[in-house]
Amino acid sequence: MAFEVRLALRHLRAGGWQTVLILGGVAMAVTLVIFVSGLIYGLQERLINTITGSVAHITLTAPKREPRVMENLPDQGRDVLVVSDRQQRLWQPDTIDQCQCLQRQIAGFAHVIAVAPTVSGQALITRAGGERSVRVVGSPPLSQDLVSRIDQDLVRGDYLHMQPDQTVIGYDLAGDLGVDLGDRVRLTTGEGVTETFRIAGMVFTGAEAIDKSTAFVTLRAGQTLFGTGTLLTTFAVKLDDPFQANAVGDAMASALDLEVDTWMRQNPQLLSALRAQSGSAVMISVFSLVASGFAIASVLIVSVLKRSREIGILKAIGARSRQILLVFTLEGLVIGVFGAALGAVLGSAIILSLQNIRQPVRVPGVEPDPLFPGALSPGLILGTMAAAIVITVIASVLPARQAASLDPVDVIRGG
Amino acid sequence: MPAVETIGLRKEYPGVLPVKVLHGIDMRVTAGEFVAVLGQSGSGKSTLLNCLGALDRPTSGRVLIDGEDLSRLDEDELADLRNSRVGFIFQFHYLQDEFTCLENALMPVAIDKGEPDDGDIERVSALLARVGLGHRLRNLPSQLSGGEQQRTAIVRALANQPRLVLADEPTGNLDSKSSQNVFKVMREINEETGVAFIMVTHDDRLAAQADRILRIEDGLLSEE
Numbered sequence: 230m231a232f233e234v235r236l237a238l239r240h241l242r243a244g245g246w247q248t249v250l251i252l253g254g255v256a257m258a259v260t261l262v263i264f265v266s267g268l269i270y271g272l273q274e275r276l277i278n279t280i281t282g283s284v285a286h287i288t289l290t291a292p293k294r295e296p297r298v299m300e301n302l303p304d305q306g307r308d309v310l311v312v313s314d315r316q317q318r319l320w321q322p323d324t325i326d327q328c329q330c331l332q333r334q335i336a337g338f339a340h341v342i343a344v345a346p347t348v349s350g351q352a353l354i355t356r357a358g359g360e361r362s363v364r365v366v367g368s369p370p371l372s373q374d375l376v377s378r379i380d381q382d383l384v385r386g387d388y389l390h391m392q393p394d395q396t397v398i399g400y401d402l403a404g405d406l407g408v409d410l411g412d413r414v415r416l417t418t419g420e421g422v423t424e425t426f427r428i429a430g431m432v433f434t435g436a437e438a439i440d441k442s443t444a445f446v447t448l449r450a451g452q453t454l455f456g457t458g459t460l461l462t463t464f465a466v467k468l469d470d471p472f473q474a475n476a477v478g479d480a481m482a483s484a485l486d487l488e489v490d491t492w493m494r495q496n497p498q499l500l501s502a503l504r505a506q507s508g509s510a511v512m513i514s515v516f517s518l519v520a521s522g523f524a525i526a527s528v529l530i531v532s533v534l535k536r537s538r539e540i541g542i543l544k545a546i547g548a549r550s551r552q553i554l555l556v557f558t559l560e561g562l563v564i565g566v567f568g569a570a571l572g573a574v575l576g577s578a579i580i581l582s583l584q585n586i587r588q589p590v591r592v593p594g595v596e597p598d599p600l601f602p603g604a605l606s607p608g609l610i611l612g613t614m615a616a617a618i619v620i621t622v623i624a625s626v627l628p629a630r631q632a633a634s635l636d637p638v639d640v641i642r643g644g
Numbered sequence: 645m646p647a648v649e650t651i652g653l654r655k656e657y658p659g660v661l662p663v664k665v666l667h668g669i670d671m672r673v674t675a676g677e678f679v680a681v682l683g684q685s686g687s688g689k690s691t692l693l694n695c696l697g698a699l700d701r702p703t704s705g706r707v708l709i710d711g712e713d714l715s716r717l718d719e720d721e722l723a724d725l726r727n728s729r730v731g732f733i734f735q736f737h738y739l740q741d742e743f744t745c746l747e748n749a750l751m752p753v754a755i756d757k758g759e760p761d762d763g764d765i766e767r768v769s770a771l772l773a774r775v776g777l778g779h780r781l782r783n784l785p786s787q788l789s790g791g792e793q794q795r796t797a798i799v800r801a802l803a804n805q806p807r808l809v810l811a812d813e814p815t816g817n818l819d820s821k822s823s824q825n826v827f828k829v830m831r832e833i834n835e836e837t838g839v840a841f842i843m844v845t846h847d848d849r850l851a852a853q854a855d856r857i858l859r860i861e862d863g864l865l866s867e868e
Contacts, residue, residue, distance in 0.1 A: 232754040239742035542738035545699060546800070547727020548755045549720050638700050641734055641812070642690070 233552055237559035244532065251528045252568045255617055258521035259572025260579070262514040262613045263605075267580040269510040270609070271602035273503055277471065280499065281492055283377050283434040285345070285465035286474045289335065289487040291325050324460035325487070334485065335464055340477050343375030343467040348451035350462065352418045354398070354444060356406045363402065363444045365416060367451015368465065376467045379432050379445060384592050386410050386430025393447045395429035399440040400592055403431045416444065420456045433592045518616055522624035525564065529557065529628035540632050541640025554626075554633040561625020565618035572617065573610050580605055645711050646672040647808045647840035648696050653705035655691050665691045667863040668705065675807055676838040678831060680845055680854035687860045689844040690812055696842065697730050697810045698722045710807060727756050731801030731809035731839075733830075735816040737793040739785040739800075745792075746772065746781040749799040756804060764803075771799045775829045791822035795829060802833065811843040815850065823850065 241248045325331065336344045347368040354363045366373070370391050374380045379388045379397065388397045396414065408414060410428055417423045426446065433440055452458060464487075468477060474491035482489040493500060533540070540553055580603035588597040655666040665688040673679050683689045694700035695707055698714050707714045709729055717725060726732070731752075739748045749768050753760040760768075772781060775795040777788075785793055794814060801809050811830065815823035827850050834841045843854065851857050857868040 231758040235754070236740075239740075243742040538736075538738055539740050542734070543740075543751070543755070544723065545697075545726065545732050545734075546752045546755065547723050547725075547804075549723045551720075552755065638694050641694075641699075 233555040233559060236556045237563060240532070240536070240556070241560055241563060247528060247532065248564070251525055252564055252571065254521050254524045255564060255568025255621055256572035256575060258517045259569050259613055259617045260576040261517045262617075263573060263576025263610060264579050265513050266510045266609055266613070267576065267603040267605050268583075268601055269506055270606075271580075271604040273506060274604050275598065275602045276499075276503070279435045280496065281471035283379075283382065283436050283439055284492055285376050286468045286471050286492050287466040287478045287481065288490050289325075289464040289466065289481065289485065290462060290490070292486055292488050324457050324462060325464070331485070331487075332464065335466060335481065338477055338481060340468040340470055340473045341466055342469050343372060345369065345372040345376045345465040345467075346448060346461050347373070347463040347465050348448060348455050348457050348461055350418060350455050352416045352444070352454065354402070354406065354414050354416055356408050356412070356414045359406050361402060361405060361442065363398070363416075363442050364438075365418070365444050365446060365451060365454060367446045367454065368448050370445075370447065373445065373465070376465045377434075377439075377445075382432050382434045384431045384433045386428070388430050388432070388445065391429045391445070391447060393450045394424075394426055395446075396426040396450075397430040397432055397445040398428060399443050400431045400433040401437075401440040402442060402444070403428065405441070414444075416446075416454060418454045418456075420454070422454050422456060424450065424454060426450070514613070514616075518620050521617070522620040525561065525621055526624040526627050529561065529625050530631065533557065533628045533632045536632070537635055538640055540635050541637040544635065545637040545641065550633040553635075554629045557629030557632050558622060558625050561622045561629070562618070564625075565621030568621065569614035569617040573614050576613075577605055577610065646708075647675050647677075647710065648673050648842070649708045649711075650696070650702075651706045651708075653692075653695060653707060654703050655688070655695060655700070656703040665863055666695070666702070669863075669865045671858065671865055673808070673840050673842055675840050676834070678834045678841045678843070678855045680843050680851035680857045681860060682845065682848070682851050682857060683860035685846075688863050689860055692860065692865075693810050693812050693842065693844050696808075697732060698726050699732075724756075727752055728804050729806050729808065731804075731806045733794070733797050733801050733809065733811040733814040735813040737785070737797040739793060739796060741785055743784075744781065745777060745783050745785070745788065745796050748785065748796055749803055751800055752803045767805075768799060768803050771802055772796070774833070775799055789822075790818050791825055794818060794822075794826050798826070798830060798833070802837075802839065806839065808840045808842070811841060813844055813846065815845070815847065823847065827853070 332344050332346055335341065345368045347366060349364060349366045352363055352365045354361050370389050374389060384400050386397065391397060403409070406414065408428055410430070412428050413425050414428065415423055415425050446454070455462070468474060471492065474493045478489045478491040481487070543553065583601040583603055584599045586600045588600050590597050649672040650669050653666055653669040657663040657665065669692065681689050681692065691700065695702050698709070709725065714722065740751065743751070746769060749772055750760045750764060753764045753768070769781060772778060775798060777792060777795055780788060780792060785796070788796065814830070815826050818826060830841055830843070831853065833839065845851055859866050859868055
């Protein structure tokens with residue numbers, strides 16, 4: 230073993246409690262960073278998962294009709310009232326033609342994993358005097374399930390085999406109406422169509438918009454309710470990466486004659502909140518690591534002062550300045566590596582043990598989420614360890630340079 | 645060839661009032677000699693020794709060790725020269741607290757090679773046994789007496805088999821019995837191995853046992 234390594238290790242061993250404290254400082258900083266980042270990223274992951282898991286990442290609707298510009302108007306002087314004789318178009322839902330062909334085209338875009346042809350709109354759901362306003366989503370259960378993962382979030386009943394006279398509604402909505410599986414409800418739309426449906430299932434996603442006010446029906450039932458015939462109002466699109474929604478949406482907007490909306494554009498506050506959270510996680514990490522760096526530097530400076538005679542004699546008997554520099558930098562490196570490893574174990578252990586604390590059970594039969602969801606990635610752990618080691622080594626360079634620049638003559642003269 | 649030689653050696657510490665310590669010293673010490681340097685405190689003894697041992701650079705004049713002019717060497721080359729060709733013994737032993745007696749004595753070898761080989765360990769252990777520390781090899785400095793610590797420091801000075809050992813009041817911190825003992829060990833090694841010794845001391849009785857006595861006064865050297 231090289232002389233420098235042996236000297237560094239002996240110094241650390243002789244340091245005793247001082248070494249334990251400084252190692253603990255690094256370990257605590259790494260623990261804090263992993264704990265805080267793991268918790269923040271875990272919460273974000275759950276939030277994004279809840280929000281993007283049960284909704285379409287991109288929705289495509291019929292292009293908005295521009296108000297018609299009146300042409301061939303007579304020269305209008307001042308104070309002239311112009312009256313058009315054109316009759317206003319009667320209101321009807323904007324619908325999309327050429328469904329099969331379009332659906333194939335949409336499915337061909339990058340990142341797209343599912344496309345659900347949908348007819349949706351507002352309706353009143355009534356049951357024995359109680360009524361609520363709901364959003365009705367009519368689509369084939371098999372493709373809608375890929376977009377909204379309804380089957381996975383189903384508390385009771387069956388969605389995938391839902392019949393045209395059946396509906397799956399939000400768990401909270403069912404509670405509000407006081408209905409159970411098999412009960413009948415009526416849906417009434419603005420088109421004046423009323424149909425009766427039996428409850429085939431209840432879904433609990435955690436997203437209030439769905440749990441409190443959504444009713445899923447088959448595509449056929451939706452087309453009947455909203456009078457669209459064989460046409461659609463919407464294509465609901467799911468992507469493999471929710472954060473590609475804007476990019477893919479822009480590509481669709483330029484290629485297709487359809488109105489494009491994405492979950493990211495619908496939730497701008499959410500995205501900026503997530504960015505602010507990530508930013509604070511980074512700030513906390515940087516400050517705690519830098520603070521531990523200062524602590525390490527100050528402890529090592531004291532240790533250099535304490536050892537200045539030994540360092541002086543080593544230089545007198547032939548140690549080069551570079552060798553002394555290496556000794557103290559190595560001490561920093563060893564502290565950094567062991568402190569970071571200890572901190573990584575502690576931080577991960579805390580995050581993992583928190584996973585056992587569950588939220589109170591809200592819906593019978595549904596496994597509650599952890600109260601503090603944590604995200605531990607190898608990237609987070611290794612990245613934090615690397616940052617801690619680098620900062621520890623940087624912090625030890627200052628005292629190491631101080632040691633290397635000691636003049637043996639001064640030390641020996643000082644007695 | 646002399647083990648060490650100085651030609652017109654001057655040393656001056658700069659400042660508002662520059663302090664002139666050495667005013668042109670010419671001396672030579674040949675291999676196998678044991679030279680004592682006497683002088684009042686502040687007379688420049690230690691400064692002379694530091695210049696001879698490449699710890700300090702003279703303001704003017706030249707120092708030659710084994711014929712090599714130190715002024716031509718850079719800091720790293722001076723460090724290598726101190727490591728391989730000069731041994732130092734100081735008033736305080738300055739042993740490394742965390743290393744055993746043997747490891748401390750081997751320190752110059754470790755600085756040079758990283759890891760001492762079996763031959764080095766054998767040679768240095770024999771030297772430690774020669775100075776009466778054969779039973780102390782595995783002891784830490786804190787477990788040794790003052791005399792034993794200083795004898796360890798003597799062996800450390802000899803570890804890389806230099807031709808010149810510089811001792812700055814090596815017995816200044818010891819009682820008279822230990823002093824005589826430590827001096828005796830140095831004198832015997834000098835006679836057995838032919839290593840040149842230059843010993844700075846206050847102690848006239850020890851100086852009297854050297855081959856030559858040089859007296860330094862007001863920065864000038866005279867031989868008795």
